[in-house]
Amino acid sequence: MCCVVVKTWMPREAASLAEILADARVWKLKDASAAPARPVWSTGRSSLDARLPGGGWPTASLIEVLLEDTGLGEVQLFLPALVACQGRAGSPWLIWIAPPYEPYAPALAQQGIQLNRLLVVRPPSATEALWAAEQALSSGVCAAVFLWLKGTDDRWLRRLKLAAEAGGALGVLFRPERHRYESSPATLRLMVSKGETEAPHLDLLKVQGGRPGPVDVGDP
Numbered sequence: 001m002c003c004v005v006v007k008t009w010m011p012r013e014a015a016s017l018a019e020i021l022a023d024a025r026v027w028k029l030k031d032a033s034a035a036p037a038r039p040v041w042s043t044g045r046s047s048l049d050a051r052l053p054g055g056g057w058p059t060a061s062l063i064e065v066l067l068e069d070t071g072l073g074e075v076q077l078f079l080p081a082l083v084a085c086q087g088r089a090g091s092p093w094l095i096w097i098a099p100p101y102e103p104y105a106p107a108l109a110q111q112g113i114q115l116n117r118l119l120v121v122r123p124p125s126a127t128e129a130l131w132a133a134e135q136a137l138s139s140g141v142c143a144a145v146f147l148w149l150k151g152t153d154d155r156w157l158r159r160l161k162l163a164a165e166a167g168g169a170l171g172v173l174f175r176p177e178r179h180r181y182e183s184s185p186a187t188l189r190l191m192v193s194k195g196e197t198e199a200p201h202l203d204l205l206k207v208q209g210g211r212p213g214p215v216d217v218g219d220p
Contacts (some may be wrong), residue, residue, distance in 0.1 A: 008155075014181050040059065041057045041085055042055065042080060042084065044081070047215055048215050051207065059168055062172075063173070064157075068191075074192050077202075082144055094113070121136075136162060147171075154182075157185050158185050189211075190205060202215045
């Protein structure tokens with residue numbers, strides 16, 4: 001339950017703070033349960049969807065993916081969601097900022113990604129990469145924004161989260177494993193490492209409204 005001050009009236013004579021707060025006209029109550037839920041995009045893995053609130057990757061939020069190493073299939077975890085979100089009206093943009101490798105266009109197209117709506121940005125510095133991510137997330141025309149960084153501070157993480165909430169985008173930040181024990185405002189944090197099979201090992205570290213712990217993503 002939240003409250004907002006109604007400013008449609010004002011007493012001519014100054015009243016005490018206690019008298020003002022006691023007046024029922026000051027407060028307008030709103031049922032928090034009436035707030036619309038954030039849309040989600042299915043991960044394409046039933047075992048993973050079952051562990052996430054709403055059954056998929058949350059939009060309008062920041063997801064932090066901590067990597068033991070790059071190239072472990074971390075992008076493939078999000079491909080079903082990217083294909084689904086591009087299929088909605090307007091064909092929104094996908095933005096990849098500072099990826100460690102050059103995206104292989106034929107493979108992405110084979111998976112269903114619309115390459116004419118995929119933009120790869122390679123800023124010359126980490127600060128410019130963060131600025132580009134903030135602008136893209138808050139723009140309202142991007143379905144998803146991926147950002148690869150070696151590190152950043154808590155202030156920038158909060159800015160990215162607020163930008164994702166403002167623009168309604170799915171924001172994904174990839175960082176090295178060494179940041180695992182640092183605090184983070186991200187809605188969802190997960191760790192990706194090498195598995196015993198071809199599938200990566202996935203561990204949910206922080207899930208708001210869900211269940212943390214390891215997840216078997218070997219089969220759909």
